[in-house]
Amino acid sequence: MKRRTRTVALTATTVAIALGATACGGGSSSDAGGSSPTKGGTLTILNNADYDHLDPQRVYTTQGSSMDEEFVRTLTGWDESGTAPKLVGDLATDTGTPSKGDTVWTFHLRHGVKWQDGTEVSAQDVKYGVERTFSPDINGGPPYASQWLVGGADYKGPYQGKELASIQTPDKYTITFQLNQPVADFNETTAMPGWSAVPKAHDTGATYDTHVWSDGPYMIKSYTKNKELVLVKNTNWSQSNDPIRQQNVNEIDVKFGQEQAAIDQQIKSDAGVAQTAIMQDPIAGSDLTTIANDPSLKSRYYKIPAPGINYLAINNTRVKDIKVRQAIEDAIDKSTVRGAFGGSAYGNYATTMLSPGIGGYQKFNLYSASPAGDLTKAKALMKAAGNPKPTMSLAVENSTTQTHFADAVKTSLGKIGVTVNITPIDPANYFSTIDNVKNQYDLVWGDWIADWPNASTVLPVLFDGRQIKKLPQSNQDLSYLNDPAVNAQIDKAAKMTDIKQRNTAYGALDEQIMKDAAVVPLMYMNFSELSGSKVGGVISDPILAEPSLVHVYVKH
Amino acid sequence: MLRYLIRRLLAAAVILLVITVITFFIFYALPSDPALLACGKTCSPSRLTEIKHSLGLDQSFMTQFWEFFKGLFVGRDFGDQSVAIHCSAPCLGVSFQTDTPVLTTLLDDFPADLSLGLGAAVFFLVLGVGLGTVAAVRRGKAADKAAVGLALVGVSVQIYFVGLLLLFLFVDKWQLLPAAGYTPFTDDPAGWLQGLILPWATLVFVYLALYTRLTRSSMLEVFAEDYMRTARAKGLPVGRIVLKHGLRAAITPIITIFGMDVGSLIGGSAVITESVFGINGIGKLAVDSVQNSDLPVILGTTLFAATFVVLANVVVDLVYGLVDPRVRLA
Numbered sequence: 090m091k092r093r094t095r096t097v098a099l100t101a102t103t104v105a106i107a108l109g110a111t112a113c114g115g116g117s118s119s120d121a122g123g124s125s126p127t128k129g130g131t132l133t134i135l136n137n138a139d140y141d142h143l144d145p146q147r148v149y150t151t152q153g154s155s156m157d158e159e160f161v162r163t164l165t166g167w168d169e170s171g172t173a174p175k176l177v178g179d180l181a182t183d184t185g186t187p188s189k190g191d192t193v194w195t196f197h198l199r200h201g202v203k204w205q206d207g208t209e210v211s212a213q214d215v216k217y218g219v220e221r222t223f224s225p226d227i228n229g230g231p232p233y234a235s236q237w238l239v240g241g242a243d244y245k246g247p248y249q250g251k252e253l254a255s256i257q258t259p260d261k262y263t264i265t266f267q268l269n270q271p272v273a274d275f276n277e278t279t280a281m282p283g284w285s286a287v288p289k290a291h292d293t294g295a296t297y298d299t300h301v302w303s304d305g306p307y308m309i310k311s312y313t314k315n316k317e318l319v320l321v322k323n324t325n326w327s328q329s330n331d332p333i334r335q336q337n338v339n340e341i342d343v344k345f346g347q348e349q350a351a352i353d354q355q356i357k358s359d360a361g362v363a364q365t366a367i368m369q370d371p372i373a374g375s376d377l378t379t380i381a382n383d384p385s386l387k388s389r390y391y392k393i394p395a396p397g398i399n400y401l402a403i404n405n406t407r408v409k410d411i412k413v414r415q416a417i418e419d420a421i422d423k424s425t426v427r428g429a430f431g432g433s434a435y436g437n438y439a440t441t442m443l444s445p446g447i448g449g450y451q452k453f454n455l456y457s458a459s460p461a462g463d464l465t466k467a468k469a470l471m472k473a474a475g476n477p478k479p480t481m482s483l484a485v486e487n488s489t490t491q492t493h494f495a496d497a498v499k500t501s502l503g504k505i506g507v508t509v510n511i512t513p514i515d516p517a518n519y520f521s522t523i524d525n526v527k528n529q530y531d532l533v534w535g536d537w538i539a540d541w542p543n544a545s546t547v548l549p550v551l552f553d554g555r556q557i558k559k560l561p562q563s564n565q566d567l568s569y570l571n572d573p574a575v576n577a578q579i580d581k582a583a584k585m586t587d588i589k590q591r592n593t594a595y596g597a598l599d600e601q602i603m604k605d606a607a608v609v610p611l612m613y614m615n616f617s618e619l620s621g622s623k624v625g626g627v628i629s630d631p632i633l634a635e636p637s638l639v640h641v642y643v644k645h
Numbered sequence: 646m647l648r649y650l651i652r653r654l655l656a657a658a659v660i661l662l663v664i665t666v667i668t669f670f671i672f673y674a675l676p677s678d679p680a681l682l683a684c685g686k687t688c689s690p691s692r693l694t695e696i697k698h699s700l701g702l703d704q705s706f707m708t709q710f711w712e713f714f715k716g717l718f719v720g721r722d723f724g725d726q727s728v729a730i731h732c733s734a735p736c737l738g739v740s741f742q743t744d745t746p747v748l749t750t751l752l753d754d755f756p757a758d759l760s761l762g763l764g765a766a767v768f769f770l771v772l773g774v775g776l777g778t779v780a781a782v783r784r785g786k787a788a789d790k791a792a793v794g795l796a797l798v799g800v801s802v803q804i805y806f807v808g809l810l811l812l813f814l815f816v817d818k819w820q821l822l823p824a825a826g827y828t829p830f831t832d833d834p835a836g837w838l839q840g841l842i843l844p845w846a847t848l849v850f851v852y853l854a855l856y857t858r859l860t861r862s863s864m865l866e867v868f869a870e871d872y873m874r875t876a877r878a879k880g881l882p883v884g885r886i887v888l889k890h891g892l893r894a895a896i897t898p899i900i901t902i903f904g905m906d907v908g909s910l911i912g913g914s915a916v917i918t919e920s921v922f923g924i925n926g927i928g929k930l931a932v933d934s935v936q937n938s939d940l941p942v943i944l945g946t947t948l949f950a951a952t953f954v955v956l957a958n959v960v961v962d963l964v965y966g967l968v969d970p971r972v973r974l975a
Contacts, residue, residue, distance in 0.1 A: 138933075139743075149685055225695035226724045232687045245695070248725035294728025295744040313753065314743040315933070316925045344826060347923030348805075351812055355824060358817030362824050517936045518677045550687070562681060563688040 126337045126626050130643035133366040134343040135352045139315045144297045145282035146221045147229040151538070151616075152369045155635035157282040158334065159320060159341065160303035164196050164215065164264075164279040166333045169628045169637055174542070176277060177332050180210065180286065180304075184276045191271035191586050196279070198262040203325040204288060205303040212258040214286035219256060220247040222283055226295045230283050231540060237275075239267045248294065271584050273591060274448075277541040306336035318343040337626065337642035349373040356619045357386065365643040367620035367627065369635060374431050374490065380619060381434040389620045391627065394613065395634035396447050397538035398439055398547070399430065401498065401609040402567035407531045408481065412474035413507075414606035415456070419467035421609050422501045423460040429493035434617060439610035441599050442547065446631055448588070449544030449595030455603045467505045480508040481531035484523055487513035491534065498532070526561045533567045536614065542632055544595035549579045552602055568607040575601055646966075653962070657955040664951045668944050669710055677938040679741045699724065700741055713738060713944070737948070738941030742934070747945035751927060754913075757827045758926040761918065762910030764841055765848035770903055772849065773856020774896070780857065781864035782887060792857055800854035807850055808921035811843045827924040844922045848915060852906065859902065863895040870894070897969050900961055908957025912950030 140153035145161045148154055158166075166179035176184050181196040188195065202210040221227045222234045224246025235241040239255035255267040268275065278284065291302040299312040307320040320341040328336065353376040355363045372380055380386055401421065403414050423438050430436075440454035457463035471477070483498060485491040492513055499509040512530065514522050523533050540546040554571025557564050578598045585591040602608070616634045620627060623644040630637035680697040681688060697703045701712065701723075712721065716736035723730045723739045730746070732739050737747040780792040815822045822843065828836035867873060868891060876886045913919075913927030920929055927946055934942035965972045 224725065225692070225699040226728070228683045228696050228699075229685045232685070232689075232692075235689075235692070242691075246725075248727050292728060294730070295724050296728075296730060298744065314745060314750070315930070316753075344923065346920070346925040346929060347825060348809075348920045351809060351825065351921055351923070354809065354813055354817060358813075360817055360820050363817075517938070521678060521681050522676075556687075560687055560689060562690065562693060563684070563686065565687065 126335065126640065126642035127644055128337055128642070130338050130365060130645060131340040131342055132338045132624065132638070132641055132643055133362055134341065134638075135347060135356065135366050135368050136343060136345050137347065137349045137352060137370040139345045142229055142298050143301050143309075143312075143318075144227065145285045145287070145301065146218060146227050147298070148282050149230055151633045151635045154282050155369060155630065155633050155637060156318075156343070157301075158305070158637070158639055159307040160301060160305040160309065160323070161282055161285045162202065162210075162304045162331070163282060164284045165276050166280050167630075167632055168333055169630055169632075170640065174630075174632055176280065179280070179331075179333055180215065181279075185279065187273070187275070187586070190584075191273045191275065192268045193265060194268070194272075194275050194279075195263065195265045198264070199330045200262065201327065202304055202330055203327070205308045205323045205325055207325045208288070209261075210286050210304050211261045212264040213261070214288050215264050215284075216252075216256045216258050217247060217289050217292070218285050218287035219283065220244075220253050221287060221292070222246075223253070224248055224294075227297075231281060233278050233281075233540075234283065237268045237270065237272060239269050241269075247289075271586070273583075273586050273588065274541070274543050274545055277543055280541060306331070306334050307341060310340075315345055317345065334639045335626070335642075337640070341638075350376060353380065353619065356621055357383075359622050364621040364623040367624050367636060367638070367641075368618050370618075371616045372619055377431050377434050377617060381617065386619065389622055389624070391618045391620070391629050391636050392434065393616050393618070393629045393634050393636065394436075394444070394446060394631050395538055395616050396444055396542045396631060397536060397614045397634065398442055398444055398610055399436065399536045399612045399614050400439070400442065400534075401611060402533045402535050403607060403609070404531050404533065404567075404569050405571075405605070405607055406569045407529075408479070410474050410477070411606055412470045413477065413479065416467040416470035416474070416505055417502065417507070418456040418606050418609055419463045419470065420501050420505045420507075421498065421611075422462045423611055425497040425500070426494055426611055427460075429490055429497050430612065431490075434615065436612035436614045439613045440603075442551065442602060442608065442610050443544050443595065443599050444539075444613040447539055447542050447544055447547065449548075449592040449599070451596030451599065453600055453603075455600070462501060464504055471505050476506060478506045478508070480510065482510045482512055482529070483532040483534075484512050484514055484519075484528070484530040485534045486516045486519045488516055494534065521562075523567060524563045524565065526557055526564050535567050537565075538614075538634065544592070544599070545583065548595060548598050548602070549583070552598075552607065553579050570602065570605060570607040572601075572605055572607075575605070650959070650963070653959045657952075657959060660955055661948060661951055665713075665944065665948060666710070668947045669706070669713075672938075672940050672943060673706060675938065679938040679940060682938055683741060737945040740934075740939055740942045742937050742939045742942070747941045750930065750942070751945055751949050754925060754927045754930055756829060757919075757924050758911050758913055758915070758928070760827070760830065760837065760841055761844055761848070761915055761924060761926065762907060765845045765852065765915075766903070766907045766910060768845060769849045769852040769856055770899075773853050774860045774892070774899065776853070776857040777860025778864055778887065778892060780861045781868065782883075784865065789861075793861070796854035796857040798854075799850045799852075802851070804847055804851055804917045805921060808843070808847045808918060811847060812921070815843060825922040825924075827922075827926075840922075840924075844915075844918050844924060847918055847921075848910075855902070856899065859899055860895065863898055864891055867891050867895045893968060897965060900964055900968065904957040904961030904964075905954065908954040909950065912953035913946060914950070 141150045142148040142153055145157055148157055162180045164181045165176055165184050167174040168177045178184055180198055182199055186195045198212055219234055222230055223244045244253045257265045288302050293300045301309055303323045306323055306326045308323040310319040310321045312318045350373045352368055353373050356366055408414055438460040443450040483495055485495045495511040502509050550565050552566055552570050552575055554566055554576055556566055582591055582594040618636050625644055626640040626642045628637040680693055680700055680702050684693055684696050718734055720734040720736045721732050730739055732746040739746050776792040780789040783789050822839055826840055828840050830837040876890050913931055916928030916932055919926040931946035
């Protein structure tokens, strides 16, 4: 998910990152538990860049999705006030009812949920909202609606007056989705912003970003792209029918465009308006170590584990010998690799493609027990492969962080006789280059954040080899693994309706992929943010890897 | 004079047209695909085709250029009929990224650049020429060394460093100024001024060096002229010799550079300063648009900046005629 802004933000800022940081534990939800929220005041958000979109059907970044929670209600949502996120009905009364083997999903809407003009949110509004996803003008959002809804492939959105028959609204409070395949975790998909209502009368098409009509606790007062967004209270919102959000502050002011280092410095100083300010873009790499290690900042430093993975993909069609791939797994020194990305504050060493916190995660390690690698084993594997002494090309983003990373890989692999040629690619074009199946790289850096905390948005996306043909320009299978056993297991897991059984299947799939030595998982990523001392009620949201503001308040 | 002006303005229009064509060409030579960027993560070929069509990128180069050119005079409509975005003439297109008409964004950002660029320019011109003159008059003395030394420091440090340092001291540590950001003059004149003090200081510090050194060397050259000796021999007061006879002759090359600097500053070249101080100006817009392959905005910002540089050059030539009696415009 949403790695575009994340990636851009990270590569732009991890430039001067210090090595070997040791972070103190995350000060997660520092004020959420103890003190009761104060009402009133203004929360300021200082962001380096504007959101990709706020239009719920177009947003696909963690920042945008997190902000949308303030004024867009989705069919289901995550209640994160407890120890672990819990899926609850948001617009819907519950988390939905599947039937016909998970191919039909029905949601009943709460009565009395109001738009900002006082009219009631209806099932027809939700249908219209989801239908918008299909219009080419409403681009940028996740692909799930068009992939799964029956007839989605040929539907072009509601603007030419056509409706999508597979979304049915028998009455004002009931909505049914007919899917072309079983999707057992469809109700987790519907927690994404796109599965929300849009009133046809207030839809402004491609410019809806700045005119989003609210059914949440806040509404847009003014929004100038790349400059400022001002949210004020939506007086028609009611706490009684919203299980997720609160309405504490009077106003939320988001300011865009300042250098991340200047934002870090300002919030760290905790002077004036910075006391009631927070950021949504991660702390600049050059500031991460200092901030992570400053005990005086601990209560307002949020180290949020992302449901994501930073990895090195090995092109299986180019590096065909599995022994060579296994040798690479053992040879990579993950400690120098992590140093390039910012040290321990950046994340823990990974041995699996699923990160802890994702449904289906199972702890296992098929390769070197030490993160520094096992050269003896790696050399033995290369010997067994006939000491081929291959030359491999490695694609990375053209940034200081990533060139340091590439150097670390080059040094590691040099020790087992692999010559690595580094190709740095312009960050703005990095993913469009490596996602294109025409690319000729042997090794490729990649990262991935799950769309919802389930293996179904990680493993099938990254390892279903059938997409190589289907999506030639946006292939996410960077390792070009096209293992019939893996593909079959993907299909099998997708059809399972029992969550436990399904998670076990995904765990086994993760292990199968690691047995294929298709990719080298490097780190489970963290994202770190900072707030002023008078900001309370911030929840570390491990699903979006953002500081969630649904309970935020400012102390007076 | 009028004929000269008309001729220059016509030439300027031709230059802008050439720049438009070149920018269009460069964009097409780039490997990036804005439709693919807009499409998102898993983009099927059919969806990509639809978005290409919706953005007008499926048309030929000539058609796209013609549509753009026509839009300048008659305006255009973008998107599906029921929710189309209207872009009225002179239409520079609609951003792929923000779906806002480019001209609206440019005009919105312009006051910030104008305030930043013009304000800083006034200070660095006055201070730079002043320091340079003092340095020239007191050549080899302590004042000269101090002025030249200060200038050297200014030209050596990075805007990024000076800006963050000033922010840290004046905003975060001593809290003498409010948090960085641009407030429109019409909203709050005091806030406007407070927000611009540090960005101005940063730019002045960096640009000052050039003007001090330029003025100093130009003045020294003029001091060596025969008419200066004559003026001194006549017994004119020193102030009059330096300012009226010396500076007036020495200022011509400075005006040339100043014109270009002001033109490009207003046109958005102070991008690092904008970024450090959170001023959302045209420079930042231009950099972002290149990163996002946002052709309409790339074109718009390029044209906008070019317009100011070209106009500044025309103004410089006119000012020559006023300042230097040796120049006659015809």
